[in-house]
Amino acid sequence: MIGARVPRVEDARLLAGRGRFVGDIVLPRMAHVAFARSVHAHARIRAIDRTAALSAPGVIDVATASDLAVPPLVAASKMKGYRPTGWPVLASGKVRWAGEAVAAVVADSRYAAEDAAEAVGVDYEPLPVAADPAAAMLAGAPLVHEEAESNVLVTRTFSQGDAAAALQQAVTVVRERFTFHRHAGIAMENRACLAEFSPDAGLTLWSATQIPGIARDCLADLLGLPASRVRVIAPDVGGGFGIKTVLYPEEVVVAALARRLGRPVKWTGDRREDLQSSTQSWDEVIDAALGFDAAGRVVALTARVVGDLGAYSIYPWTAAIEVLQVVGFLPGPYRVPHYLAEAVGVATNKTPMGPYRGVGRPVSTFVMESLMDRAARTLDTDPIDLRLRNVIRPEDFPYRSPSGLVWDSGCFTESLEQVRALAGYDALRADQRAASNGRVRRGIGVATYVELTGVGSAIPVAPGADVATGTEGITLRVEPGGAITLLSSLAGFGQGIETTLAQVVASELGVAVEQVVVLHGDTGRSPHGTGAYASRSAVLGGGAAILASRAVREKALAIAAHLLEAAPADLTLEDGLISVRGTPDRRVSLAEVARIAYAGGRRIPRDIEPGLEATRFYDPFFGTASNATHLAVVDVDTETCAVSVAKYVVVEDCGRVINPLIVEGQTVGGVAQGVGAALLEEVVHAEDGQLLTGSLMDYLVPTAMEIPAIEVRHLDRPSPTTLGGFKGVGEGGTIGAPAAIANAVADALAPLGIGVAELPITPNRIFRLLSHRKG
Numbered sequence: 001m002i003g004a005r006v007p008r009v010e011d012a013r014l015l016a017g018r019g020r021f022v023g024d025i026v027l028p029r030m031a032h033v034a035f036a037r038s039v040h041a042h043a044r045i046r047a048i049d050r051t052a053a054l055s056a057p058g059v060i061d062v063a064t065a066s067d068l069a070v071p072p073l074v075a076a077s078k079m080k081g082y083r084p085t086g087w088p089v090l091a092s093g094k095v096r097w098a099g100e101a102v103a104a105v106v107a108d109s110r111y112a113a114e115d116a117a118e119a120v121g122v123d124y125e126p127l128p129v130a131a132d133p134a135a136a137m138l139a140g141a142p143l144v145h146e147e148a149e150s151n152v153l154v155t156r157t158f159s160q161g162d163a164a165a166a167l168q169q170a171v172t173v174v175r176e177r178f179t180f181h182r183h184a185g186i187a188m189e190n191r192a193c194l195a196e197f198s199p200d201a202g203l204t205l206w207s208a209t210q211i212p213g214i215a216r217d218c219l220a221d222l223l224g225l226p227a228s229r230v231r232v233i234a235p236d237v238g239g240g241f242g243i244k245t246v247l248y249p250e251e252v253v254v255a256a257l258a259r260r261l262g263r264p265v266k267w268t269g270d271r272r273e274d275l276q277s278s279t280q281s282w283d284e285v286i287d288a289a290l291g292f293d294a295a296g297r298v299v300a301l302t303a304r305v306v307g308d309l310g311a312y313s314i315y316p317w318t319a320a321i322e323v324l325q326v327v328g329f330l331p332g333p334y335r336v337p338h339y340l341a342e343a344v345g346v347a348t349n350k351t352p353m354g355p356y357r358g359v360g361r362p363v364s365t366f367v368m369e370s371l372m373d374r375a376a377r378t379l380d381t382d383p384i385d386l387r388l389r390n391v392i393r394p395e396d397f398p399y400r401s402p403s404g405l406v407w408d409s410g411c412f413t414e415s416l417e418q419v420r421a422l423a424g425y426d427a428l429r430a431d432q433r434a435a436s437n438g439r440v441r442r443g444i445g446v447a448t449y450v451e452l453t454g455v456g457s458a459i460p461v462a463p464g465a466d467v468a469t470g471t472e473g474i475t476l477r478v479e480p481g482g483a484i485t486l487l488s489s490l491a492g493f494g495q496g497i498e499t500t501l502a503q504v505v506a507s508e509l510g511v512a513v514e515q516v517v518v519l520h521g522d523t524g525r526s527p528h529g530t531g532a533y534a535s536r537s538a539v540l541g542g543g544a545a546i547l548a549s550r551a552v553r554e555k556a557l558a559i560a561a562h563l564l565e566a567a568p569a570d571l572t573l574e575d576g577l578i579s580v581r582g583t584p585d586r587r588v589s590l591a592e593v594a595r596i597a598y599a600g601g602r603r604i605p606r607d608i609e610p611g612l613e614a615t616r617f618y619d620p621f622f623g624t625a626s627n628a629t630h631l632a633v634v635d636v637d638t639e640t641c642a643v644s645v646a647k648y649v650v651v652e653d654c655g656r657v658i659n660p661l662i663v664e665g666q667t668v669g670g671v672a673q674g675v676g677a678a679l680l681e682e683v684v685h686a687e688d689g690q691l692l693t694g695s696l697m698d699y700l701v702p703t704a705m706e707i708p709a710i711e712v713r714h715l716d717r718p719s720p721t722t723l724g725g726f727k728g729v730g731e732g733g734t735i736g737a738p739a740a741i742a743n744a745v746a747d748a749l750a751p752l753g754i755g756v757a758e759l760p761i762t763p764n765r766i767f768r769l770l771s772h773r774k775g
Contacts, residue, residue: 001503001513002503002656003656003658003716004503005660006499006513006661007661009513021189021208021238022235025266027194028264030194030265030266031060031113031264031265032109032112032113033104033105033106033107033257033265034107034116034117035267036053036117036122037100037102037273038091038098038099038100038124040098040124040126040127040689041097041349041688041689042128042349044124044127045093045095045124046123048064048120048122049120052121053103053105056119058107058108061104061257061260062106063090063253063256063260064092068090068257072086072089073088073089073218073222073252073312073315074315075313075314075315075316075318075465077318079320081154082154082318082320082463085148085311089101089253094127095124096311096312097311099277099351100311101250101253102120103122104253105117110266110268127142130347131687133308133309134285137150137152144311145347151348152344152345152347153313153320153345154309154344155343155345156320156343158328158402158403159341160402161337161338161402163301163302164300164302167300167338169299170293171293172296172375172378173290173292174290174375175287175288175289175290176371176374178287178288178757179284179285179759180282180283180284180366180759181683182282182684183281183682184274184281184683184693184699185243185356186274186681186696187238187244189208189237189238189239190208190269190273190274191244191274191278193207194206195255195258195259195264196264197255202226202229202231203219203223203225203231204231207234208238209237209251209491210244210493210532210533211245211246211247212232212234212523214467215251216230216231216232218316219247219255222252232523233521233522234493234520234521234522237493237494238493241357242356242357243279244493245533246315247315247316248277250269253267254266254267271695271696275683275695275699276351279310279314279354279356280310280351280353281354282363283307284307284308284326285306286305286326286363287303288301288330288367288371289301289302289303290374296379296390298390299338300336301330301341302339303341303367304342305342306323306344306346309345309346309353310351311349311351314353316462317465318462319347320345320464321359321463322354324343325360325361326363326364328403328404329365329403329449330367332448333410334390336401338402339403351691357673358670358735359731361449361731362677362735362737362738369448369739369742370743372390373445373446373743373747383446384416384420387446392410392412405459407450409624409720410627414715415627415628415629415651415652415715416629418629419630422649423633425631428444429444440635440637441635442634443633443634443636443750444633444744444747445741445746446740447739447743448630449627449736449739450626451535451735452623452624452625453534453654453731454538454540454620454623454726454728455470455620456540456619457470458621461533461534467530468530469534470619471540472489472617473488473489473527473528473615473618474547474617475526475614476548476552478552478591478593478612478613480594481591481595483517484505484509485516488501488529488545489521489530490520490521490529490537492521495666496666497537497538501518502518504542504549508553510575515576527617535728535731536728538728539623539719539722539726539727539728540620543620543722544618546723548614548616552612552614553573556573556578556590557571557578559596559608560593562604562605563596576589577590593612598611620722623722624722624727625719626653628652629652629736630671630739631648631649632645632647632740632744634745638770643761644706646708648708648710648711648737651712652714652732653727655718655722655725656724656725657714657716663729666733667733668712668733670732670734670735671707671736674736674740674741675702675707676701677760678761679741679761680700680706680762682699682760682762738759742761749766752773753773754769
């Protein structure tokens with residue numbers, strides 16, 4: 001079943017409206033909570049008047065920070081150059097961004113709670129706002145956290161060789177200041193959570209989260225409960241994209257209120273709240289330089305990255321995750337002998353920064369690939385040829401990058417050559433040269449990248465954090481009737497794990513996919529784990545499923561050997577039947593073996609305990625590298641300044657492909673979000689810290705009209721270091737697309753002397769670039 005194009009088993013339920021999201025769950029006596037949020041980006045809280053809110057119809061309680069007395073969320077890390085900040089579950093003393101929750105209003109309906117939240121009176125003393133990270137680093141700037149010496153929360157340097165000297169001796173140097181503006185994760189389902197508490201059963205939290213295991217452990221600590229009395233359930237989740245890998249104050253508040261009131265409490269965020277209070281991403285300025293020798297080979301790369309972290313360090317990933325990913329992955333798939341990069345993270349009075357699909361790598365790929373294209377124009381060489389001259393070669397693996405990451409494998413040369421052939425690159429270039437230089441200009445852009453997926457225990461996903469993210473567990477059980485149940489601590493939010501994990505088990509046990517039921521996202525019934533993030537579900541979940549399947553298979557064969565009076569090595573397991581090799585009439589079904597296994601007695605060997613199930617954990621240790629090359633063809637209208645994507649091709653290596661349909665869906669979806677990042681999506685704040693893009697009328701996401709047909713080719717090169725040969729693929733589309741589209745736009749405008757160094761490249765920015773040239 002590995003490699004089969006099996007339709008997603010979860011889709012029948014979801015498309016028929018039988019999905020069960022947090023919003024679908026209704027409990028007896030359930031109350032609803034709404035949050036009174038700060039209207040200021042930075043202000044002291046002099047007083048909070050709850051009188052009017054408490055007297056509003058249907059209101060049950062109005063709670064502030066002092067009522068809940070819950071410690072703040074603190075993302076600790078051993079990393080040098082990092083200063084943690086406590087993120088209070090409700091603002092206490094002062095607010096640090098416009099939208100921070102100040103009070104929680106509980107009522108018998110959401111309608112009543114939201115009305116009453118507007119009646120909460122807060123006496124603010126406005127403070128100067130730190131809205132620009134460059135200004136926030138200066139002496140005398142307003143401090144977001146007064147207990148800190150400055151607004152700089154993260155500093156880290158990566159160094160290999162002598163980059164300054166090598167750059168000085170380089171024959172050709174290209175340099176630029178790049179800006180990748182602030183971005184929001186737009187999932188179909190806004191964040192939502194529901195908590196129930198009883199003295200007997202403890203706490204149960206249903207949440208639209210990607211990290212049920214991490215949430216369970218942290219909630220237990222914050223609320224002073226044993227972990228065994230906290231259960232977190234991620235039911236069906238309508239998209240995550242990284243923004244739901246964070247434990248948010250709202251989840252903690254809802255849990256604390258359920259315990260305080262002795263009744264279920266539910267919160268469902270609306271779209272404005274999501275844009276205002278869910279973590280945002282990117283928002284970095286990068287000064288970078290790339291040097292080449294006379295043969296066009298890279299000799300040195302330098303960079304300084306300044307990231308806008310927002311108001312708090314997020315749990316569990318810390319404020320360092322985004323900016324460190326940029327400098328960690330900046331060298332990309334290239335041989336870079338000398339490297340020097342500095343990462344600086346600055347606190348501002350904005351929504352906290354967190355992970356979004358790709359986490360830093362869309363930014364690093366945009367910078368490095370833009371530099372490669374600039375160099376190609378300077379050296380008067382083809383951009384694909386220049387890349388082929390500099391990528392890591394097959395004989396170089398395993399390859400240690402200048403930032404310390406180790407690539408176990410990669411198809412860099414192959415992906416570049418295949419994208420050239422698949423796209424008809426030479427013909428595209430010929431057509432481009434033949435076209436008139438009129439109003440609409442065509443550009444061709446290429447981007448190639450490498451990413452680390454399925455990270456094991458050797459490298460913490462959160463830099464220096466004490467959160468065990470390197471293992472994942474699976475319990476696999478063959479029921480007495482022959483049905484197979486898989487229990488996973490992963491969470492499903494649209495990536496198709498109910499299908500892919502079932503395929504892995506079906507392949508190992510020789511049964512039909514339909515026989516395998518995958519249950520996930522419930523800490524109360526799965527082995528310990530953390531969740532789904534960082535392109536790890538197929539690698540860690542698939543590896544654990546293989547180990548558990550093989551343990552169950554070994555036990556089933558041992559019992560069948562006892563029944564058939566044969567050696568286990570002489571048995572085969574196919575189509576749910578165990579038979580003696582060469583004597584197919586001597587057989588027993590897996591269902592019958594399971595029934596006998598649970599019955600016990602003399603029909604199973606004395607040295608085998610009853611039952612037919614196994615729990616196994618998998619740790620890939622270092623993880624494994626995935627890579628791809630993207631090619632985009634765009635048309636730029638120099639009068640309307642609109643950009644349309646005319647053609648898009650992806651050649652990717654995500655290891656041994658479990659299900660090509662799902663991989664294509666992940667890739668196409670990732671590219672669609674990359675189109676948004678390149679051309680449309682931007683969170684904008686005013687100088688006073690107020691959010692100006694608080695609805696989907698202002699924050700523009702791509703529709704089907706903006707997405708071209710996307711051609712995807714899988715290289716299917718198994719990882720040499722992971723069980724099953726699997727690699728991650730969920731983030732790759734978003735990593736490559738912004739850079740490929742930016743390079744295509746730059747290619748279209750290059751004859752006019754215009755470059756692209758800022759994303760998204762909106763019509764307004766193109767208009768300014770054209771106007772500046774004319775002026």
